[in-house]
Amino acid sequence: MHEFSFQDDILPLKDKLFRLALRITMDRAEAEDVVEEAMVRVWEKRESYSNYDSVEAFCLVVTKNLALDMSQKKDAQNLSLDESMAESEMDESDPYHQLANNEKLKLIHRLINELPERQRLVMQLRDIEGESYKKIALVMNITEAQVKIDIFRARQKVKQRFLEIDGYGL
Amino acid sequence: MDYDYIDRLLERYWKCETSLKEESELRTFFSKSDMPKRFLPYKDLFVYQQIQKTVGLGSDFDVRVLSKIEPPVVKAKRLTMFVRIKPFLRAAAAVALIVLCGNITERSYFADDKLDYNYKDYKDTFHDPEVAYKKVSSALMMLSEEIKKSKSQHFPDSLYQNDLDSVCTK
Structure with a gap:
């Protein structure tokens, strides 16, 4: 060692x-x-x-x-x-x-922070830190499959809500 | 630029099928300013990820945490011989002072009582040698008689009594 x-x-x-x-x-x-x-x-x-x-x-x-x-x-x-x-x-x-002085970025920030805790953290580790599923599973103490499910849900939710709100805004 | 490829990547990204490398490619693509209109709605989502990665702590944090980590430095102090025996010197000085005071008081009290070992200078205190001889011999006689008396009394009383009894019965 x-x-x-x-x-x-x-x-x-x-x-x-x-x-x-x-x-x-x-x-x-x-x-x-x-x-x-x-x-x-x-x-x-x-x-x-x-x-x-x-x-x-x-x-x-x-x-x-x-x-x-x-x-x-x-x-x-x-x-x-x-x-x-x-x-x-x-x-x-x-x-x-x-x-996040840009309004859209601010909105994304809020949307991510409104996610359930586990989805929020998994998304942080994957999309911002660029960690592997294996490492995220280890850190979060869940299975890799669960990590994928959480990331999937988080991405879908953020995308959906962002497009929704942004679409109305335009 | 192969936009179809980006389309496919994006499609797989939403399904959580992209690798870390592919996700990084997407971020690079969306950080560029010129892109077909159909990609624009997603641009900010990826820009946000990149911006968030720049969030961090200042150098003052380093100083603070390092001060907690590093053990307090213990400096070795070089002790000279004098510093080491200093406490003993003090004690010795105190003893010397007491002895000195004692001597001075003793000398001032008994300054006159000097012991004279010079026998030649001794002077006789008598005038008639015969009187002196008689006085001395009578004094020695008294002494020898006292010694004899104490010797006879030295026996245990009971034993002495037995001797007396045996003498009387005879």
């Missing part, structure tokens, strides 16, 4: 982990905290990652679980999803939202 280096093996994953956490928490600050915590945990347990093919899959799993925990805690605090989403949409100075 090769010697681990935090700077070479874990730190370069920060953006990918951040994007995944952001898809779950929908909040930049929270996602950042999640990634930080996840990286520290992965580093502390670097000896036990052998269950996963790569340290990247291990990082993704830890990040996903921490982010889900955090969003569950947030739900427990009686903060409704609509409220937090409205809040995040208000924050236009956020660079994350500046990226």
Whole structure:
């Protein structure tokens, strides 16, 4: 087993982990905290990652679980999803939202974030990160067949709703 | 450009039959500005995927997480011999001070009582040698008698009593 280096093996994953956490928490600050915590945990347990093919899959799993925990805690605090989403949409100075200053892109962003959690994450990992079905199955702890079904549903739903709304808009 | 190929790819993309490479080809195709009108509705869906991939964390995050990962540096301190025995020096100084004070007080109290080991300088305290001799011999006699008395009393009382009894019956 090769010697681990935090700077070479874990730190370069920060953006990918951040994007995944952001898809779950929908909040930049929270996602950042999640990634930080996840990286520290992965580093502390670097000896036990052998269950996963790569340290990247291990990082993704830890990040996903921490982010889900955090969003569950947030739900427990009686903060409704609509409220937090409205809040995040208000924050236009956020660079994350500046990226989507185009109305159509904004719409797609909203449509994806409105998907059920699993479809949302699977779509993030496949269409944005470009991960293989096998890796996604490992990270999400579901079968590859299930991954394909989720991606299929997510793509269909986003396409359908986007064309619908965009068609009316034109 | 083979648009039929793109048509086919797109068709398979919606059915989740495309490989990662083919999906990447689609993203590249849709990032171009000129394309037949029939593809335009889908353009933003793929553009969104590419834009989202650029979302990430700044370098301040690196600094923060690295400060949590790297263990606090313990600097080796070079100890000189003097620094090492410093505590003992202190103790020794305290003992020396006490001894010195003791000596000074002792000397100031008993400064006059000097022991004189020079026998030649001794002076006689008598005038008549015969009187002196008698005094000394009577003193020695008293001493020898006291010693004798203590010797006879040294026997256990019961044993001494038995001896007396045997003498009386005779």
